[in-house]
Amino acid sequence: MGCRVTKPNKQQRIERERAIVSVPASHTAVTAMRAALLIQRWYRQYAARLEMRRRCSWNIFQSIEYSGEQDHIKLYNFFGCLMDHFTPASSQKKWISHIFHESDAFQEMELERYFSYKNIEVPDVYSGPHLTFPLTISNVTELVDAFKNKQKLHAHYVMRLLEKTLMLLRFLPNINHVSTCKYKEITICAETPYVFNGDFVDRGKESMEILLVLFAFQLLYPHDVHLNRGNHEDHIVNLRLLQKIFSWLPLVTIIDHKVLILHGGISDKTDLNLIAKLDRQRFVSAFRPMRGEVSVRQLEAERDDGRRRVQSLSYGAGVRLRPEVPRHSLHSASRRDVGSVEEELSERRRLAVLGLTSDQGSAKDLQTEAWRQIVDVLWSDPMPQNGCVPNDVRGGGCYWGPDITQKVLDRHKLQLLIRSHECKQEGYEFCHNRRVLTIFSASNYYDVGSNRGAYLHLGPDHIPHFKPFQASRSTRELTLRQSVGRTERSALQALRMLFFTHKSELMREFLQHDPQHTGLISLRSWVVAMETVLHLSLPWRVLRSQLVSSSHDGMLNYDDWFNQLSIIQPNAKIANTSLLETLYKHHSNLETIFRMIDTDHSGLISFEEFHQTWKLLSSHLQTNISDKAISELAESIDFNKDGSIDINEFMEAFRLVEQSRAERKPSPTSAERTTNKPTTTQNLSDITC
Amino acid sequence: MADKYNAETIISETHKKISNAFDVFDHESNKTVDVREIGTIIRSLGCYPSEAELHDIIAELEEEEPTGFVRYERFLPTMTKILLERKFRPITEDLLLQAFEVLDQQKKGYLEPEELNRYLTQEGEPFTQEEVEEMLSAAVDPDKNVILYKDFVSMMTIDDHR
Numbered sequence: 094m095g096c097r098v099t100k101p102n103k104q105q106r107i108e109r110e111r112a113i114v115s116v117p118a119s120h121t122a123v124t125a126m127r128a129a130l131l132i133q134r135w136y137r138q139y140a141a142r143l144e145m146r147r148r149c150s151w152n153i154f155q156s157i158e159y160s161g162e163q164d165h166i167k168l169y170n171f172f173g174c175l176m177d178h179f180t181p182a183s184s185q186k187k188w189i190s191h192i193f194h195e196s197d198a199f200q201e202m203e204l205e206r207y208f209s210y211k212n213i214e215v216p217d218v219y220s221g222p223h224l225t226f227p228l229t230i231s232n233v234t235e236l237v238d239a240f241k242n243k244q245k246l247h248a249h250y251v252m253r254l255l256e257k258t259l260m261l262l263r264f265l266p267n268i269n270h271v272s273t274c275k276y277k278e279i280t281i282c283a284e285t286p287y288v289f290n291g292d293f294v295d296r297g298k299e300s301m302e303i304l305l306v307l308f309a310f311q312l313l314y315p316h317d318v319h320l321n322r323g324n325h326e327d328h329i330v331n332l333r334l335l336q337k338i339f340s341w342l343p344l345v346t347i348i349d350h351k352v353l354i355l356h357g358g359i360s361d362k363t364d365l366n367l368i369a370k371l372d373r374q375r376f377v378s379a380f381r382p383m384r385g386e387v388s389v390r391q392l393e394a395e396r397d398d399g400r401r402r403v404q405s406l407s408y409g410a411g412v413r414l415r416p417e418v419p420r421h422s423l424h425s426a427s428r429r430d431v432g433s434v435e436e437e438l439s440e441r442r443r444l445a446v447l448g449l450t451s452d453q454g455s456a457k458d459l460q461t462e463a464w465r466q467i468v469d470v471l472w473s474d475p476m477p478q479n480g481c482v483p484n485d486v487r488g489g490g491c492y493w494g495p496d497i498t499q500k501v502l503d504r505h506k507l508q509l510l511i512r513s514h515e516c517k518q519e520g521y522e523f524c525h526n527r528r529v530l531t532i533f534s535a536s537n538y539y540d541v542g543s544n545r546g547a548y549l550h551l552g553p554d555h556i557p558h559f560k561p562f563q564a565s566r567s568t569r570e571l572t573l574r575q576s577v578g579r580t581e582r583s584a585l586q587a588l589r590m591l592f593f594t595h596k597s598e599l600m601r602e603f604l605q606h607d608p609q610h611t612g613l614i615s616l617r618s619w620v621v622a623m624e625t626v627l628h629l630s631l632p633w634r635v636l637r638s639q640l641v642s643s644s645h646d647g648m649l650n651y652d653d654w655f656n657q658l659s660i661i662q663p664n665a666k667i668a669n670t671s672l673l674e675t676l677y678k679h680h681s682n683l684e685t686i687f688r689m690i691d692t693d694h695s696g697l698i699s700f701e702e703f704h705q706t707w708k709l710l711s712s713h714l715q716t717n718i719s720d721k722a723i724s725e726l727a728e729s730i731d732f733n734k735d736g737s738i739d740i741n742e743f744m745e746a747f748r749l750v751e752q753s754r755a756e757r758k759p760s761p762t763s764a765e766r767t768t769n770k771p772t773t774t775q776n777l778s779d780i781t782c
Numbered sequence: 783m784a785d786k787y788n789a790e791t792i793i794s795e796t797h798k799k800i801s802n803a804f805d806v807f808d809h810e811s812n813k814t815v816d817v818r819e820i821g822t823i824i825r826s827l828g829c830y831p832s833e834a835e836l837h838d839i840i841a842e843l844e845e846e847e848p849t850g851f852v853r854y855e856r857f858l859p860t861m862t863k864i865l866l867e868r869k870f871r872p873i874t875e876d877l878l879l880q881a882f883e884v885l886d887q888q889k890k891g892y893l894e895p896e897e898l899n900r901y902l903t904q905e906g907e908p909f910t911q912e913e914v915e916e917m918l919s920a921a922v923d924p925d926k927n928v929i930l931y932k933d934f935v936s937m938m939t940i941d942d943h944r
Contacts, residue, residue, distance in 0.1 A: 121887065124884050125884060125885060125901065125905060126905045126906055127881075127884075127906075128880075128881040128882070128884035128885050128901075129881075129885070129901045129902055129905035129906035130832065130905070130906035130907060131873060131877065131878065131881040132878070132881050132882070132885075132901075132902065132906075133832075133833075133902060133906050133907050133908075133909060134830055134831075134832050134873065134907075135830065135873045135878055136909075136913070136917055137821075137825065137833070137913075138825045138829070138830045138872075138873075139938065140913070140916070141821065141822040141824075141825030141826050142825065142826050144822050144826075145803070145806065145822060145823075145826035148806050148807065149806055152806065476810060477810055478810075478812075572916070572919045572920040573916050573919070573920070574920060630811070632802040632805060632806060634798060634799075634802055635802045635803075635806075
């Protein structure tokens with residue numbers, strides 16, 4: 094087989110290999126074996142290269158996803174900063190407090206308004222499902238079928254369904270205890286409990302439909318269908334009432350007092366007794382500062398460091414009390430203004446339940462502690478080493494080790510921890526001596542063919558049986574090479590979008606490597622620039638060959654390269670290019686801010702609100718966006734000229750698309766490049782990040 | 783670029799290549815990879831070892847008390863040597879074609895799926911069911927239900943010229 098005795102030279106080796114396969118027929122058996130060997134050896138190398146490509150695409154998607162999550166954390170920190178230190182002009186003050194500090198009373202009023210499904214009539218022409226309450230199995234079957242056929246459920250029924258769900262959830266404890274024993278009463282429902290472990294709304298196109306189906310099943314079989322909260326149920330969503338529902342989702346499910354199911358994980362501070370007692374619905378979002386409380390510990394750490402490194406929201410060096418905020422600060426003033434007596438009473442009651450006095454100091458500690466427990470449960474990831482360290486990739490929760498698993502599980506006399514939160518190639522993965530199981534049910538998470546999903550069936554012996562699957566039929570029909578190719582193309586396209594949105598920074602970096610302004614940089618410099626600007630731990634050297642198509646003598650023309658990324662926005666009306674990049678880069682944060690501003694959920698915001706948003710964003714980014722630029726942008730977006738901006742249209746206008754080859758403009762000649770230069774520098778100074 | 787052929791440069795470029803490939807599978811960023819990924823890493827660097835050769839390499843790389851992990855500090859020198867000595871050289875398109883021709887004893891110009899399946903799962907270093915299914919799914923012509931190996935080889939080796 095392999096030659097290990099001597100080291101023949103190249104010529105001898107080729108001859109020898111040729112000889113192996115062209116021996117006369119009498120040695121058929123031996124040569125057939127050798128031929129098979131050759132083919133096997135070749136194919137395994139080919140498969141390994143494919144695997145490498147697949148793994149790289151995966152890493153790309155994951156890096157981008159986690160870095161997006163970090164962006165959200167930064168937004169949170171920004172809002173926290175705003176509340177603590179920003180002393181806005183009086184006109185802004187009212188507006189900001191309106192967003193952040195609604196009282197309970199106000200929220201209840203809103204809810205009533207939203208749940209007033211009685212005012213929403215179902216027209217005769219409606220051909221979708223009609224739900225009756227309490228739900229019957231035929232209702233739910235009809236609902237599922239309708240969604241499969243791409244029909245919609247009428248708002249009237251949506252509201253009723255959501256209202257019923259909220260009513261149900263309010264009665265559930267933070268920690269849901271489930272038993273696999275058969276029920277003594279005879280019921281017509283399934284005998285097997287189902288647990289859904291969070292992140293119901295994420296990437297798929299039909300998040301709302303999925304949610305409604307889950308809620309419907311939960312209403313139908315309340316003892317058998319259990320939903321845990323995930324970290325994606327945290328995003329500041331459009332519908333306030335959905336937000337409310339999410340905040341009421343239980344945090345943890347425990348089966349037979351032996352199996353612990355939660356979305357993210359645990360930390361060394363995880364205390365199920367504390368989790369059981371806390372007031373979960375107060376913690377609507379890890380990103381939205383709690384009423385009357387903001388954790389600035391990490392903010393201060395960041396500021397002290399002067400570094401851009403994202404640190405964990407919750408896991409830090411112990412609980413530090415907030416520094417004393419002067420009495421006249423923004424939020425305490427507004428808090429006093431709105432229903433303060435009732436609030437204080439309910440606060441005291443709550444503290445009494447938790448066994449504490451109403452001393453201000455420890456109340457804050459406890460809120461912080463409760464908040465930390467929740468963030469740890471929703472955001473943490475396991476690691477192979479012992480110990481517990483901040484999860485700086487996610488920006489929230491921690492990385493916990495096998496020793497922590499043992500400690501926490503043993504402390505509460507539990508055997509197995511089942512969690513989700515991380516996408517796994519085969520849909521599931523054990524770790525920590527098989528005491529921690531990650532289960533991930535969304536197949537094709539990053540793209541068609543990227544991964545399998547799995548669900549598991551837990552028998553009465555609590556031994557898991559896995560059912561992996563791949564949702565898309567088309568995936569199964571693709572060859573391995575085709576599906577790897579597809580995922581890879583998506584990953585690379587995602588990277589190209591990223592380059593586009595970081596164009597200014599990248600250009601600045603390239604110019605550093607090209608002080609003579611020749612327009613050329615070495616391929617090595619390209620790699621260094623990528624590493625410096627993007628902060629994604631990716632193998633840029635390896636990726637370079639796929640992202641840089643034209644280089645000459647090891648040098649790259651970076652202007653050409655940017656043009657070849659072929660990405661434009663579809664709406665040519667939006668002329669102001671200096672804001673464009675900021676818009677693209679902070680797309681999702683912008684959307685978050687917009688939706689918070691649009692307090693009546695009309696989908697429209699006024700020019701004034703639009704203006705305020707940009708002001709907020711620019712102070713967050715520490716950039717200088719002129720009033721004039723904002724006004725111009727606002728006017729160009731107000732397509733129907735009625736003085737308000739449709740949020741959805743605005744977002745649509747900025748979706749990045751790939752330019753078709755036919756439309757691609759030729760790259761500028763060097764003469765054009767010289768004249769273009771002033772514009773480039775102008776852009777750079779406009780956005781002074 | 784005159785210094786391209788400088789030995790030091792070659793070695794440092796080689797080290798970078800190895801490091802990049804290793805990092806892809808270093809999931810915890812602690813400079814270790816699961817021993818089961820070593821084959822993929824070595825092959826992705828352009829080498830064509832047989833399974834037996836791979837086992838020998840892994841035996842060299844493992845710790846005295848096998849942990850299931852391979853450390854970078856052990857991997858780097860071994861892999862550098864493999865690359866610089868150009869061990870486990872690629873199988874050319876010619877050679878691959880000839881191998882198929884050998885299996886096609888009746889000189890039909892194609893192979894039946896069952897034929898190829900049999901050879902690959904019973905001879906040499908046998909494929910697993912999964913491996914053979916994967917290969918056949920790409921190799922079998924969907925209309926004629928046979929493996930037109932000449933076309934197949936041309937198609938598969940296009941990637942090599944990237």
